[in-house]
Amino acid sequence: MTTDTPRPSHIDTSKAHPARIYDWLLGGKDNYLVDEAVGEKLPPEARDAARQNRQFMHRAAAWAAAQGIDQFLDIGTGIPTEPNLHQIVQQLTPAAKVVYTDNDPIVLRHAQALLISRPEGKTDYIEADVRQPDAILERARGVLDFDRPITLSLIALMHFIPDEQDAHGIVRNLVATLPSGSCLVLSHAASDLYPELAERVTAEYAKGGIRLGFRTRSEVARFFDGLELVDPGLVTAPEWFTTPPAPAPEGSGIYAAVARIP
Incomplete structure (x- = not known):
């Protein structure tokens, strides 16, 4: 079962967008010259990181489904690259429900791919920003039962939220809405593993008008x-x-990392 696909809002092709750069790094074609311009200046390791992120998502989502969790809230979905999260989890749990969220209208244009659920399950798509958690949660409650465990997926998202926008508080507040037995799946770019590469990537994104906030291991652990x-x-x-x-x-x-909510 799927929900009706909402109408996409205007796509600004004059500015690079993280979802479209990520698509370019994964070898996709749903991006524009402004996104490609940023991607081409990034070191080769950026493509490796995009692939590693995607593969981690596959393993973590499959793990959560194997634990019996059949509800997923994926924020920062990005442009669909198969297999998508719902395809991974519905292989194990056909009745799984998945709510996708992203703030780039181009993702919404591809929501049909995200919304092709197995008949037993359900998918939905929300065009919203992680910095608008109330709007996300209000819509998600129409699909997900917040009295039962939910997997919150934040893949390569929070390093786009600088400290002054309270990245840790955003995640803390989202997690606080989830019942015991839920889990948090999160990946995050490091500032301390390869500092020179991190500085270069941050600088190239900044030239494209995108701020990054890579973090140390202890900062990610928070x-x-x-x-x-x-x-x-x-x-x-x-x-x-x-x-x-x-x-x-x-x-x-x-x-x-993946963590359970006690």
């Missing part, structure tokens, strides 16, 4: 305060896995 980290804890994206086979070892500038 997003999980009060939660119960799932093994292997807070590690780099390729290091996070729960069942064999293990991903191939490789360097990564991305921290990743």
Whole structure:
């Protein structure tokens, strides 16, 4: 079952957007010259990071579904690249419900791909910004039951929210709405693993009008305060896995973790 696709708002092609740059890094075609211009100036490791993020999402979502969680709130969805989150979880739990959220209207244009749910399940799409949590939660409550466990997915999103916009408070408030047994899936660019690369990436995004707030391991760990980290804890994206086979070892500038809400 799916919901009706809302009308997309105006797409500003004069400014680069994180979702479209991410699409370019993954080899997608749903981006514009302004996004490509930023992507081409990024080091090759940025493409590796995008791939690692995506693969971590697949493993973490599958883990959550295997734990019996059948509700997912994915904020910062990005342009659909199959398999999407609902395809991963509905393979294990056909009746799973997934609410996607992003603030780029171009994502909404591709919402049809996001909304093709299995008949037993349901998907929905919200055009909103993570800095508008009340709007997201109000709409999500129309699909998800907040009295039962929910997986909150924040993949490569919070490093676009600088400290002065209270990134940690946003996550804390979102988590506070979730019942016991829910979980938080989060990946985040590191400022301390490869500092020179981090500075270069930050500078190139800034030239495109996009502010980044990469963080240290301890700063990323704060997003999980009060939660119960799932093994292997807070590690780099390729290091996070729960069942064999293990991903191939490789360097990564991305921290990743999954935590249960007690």
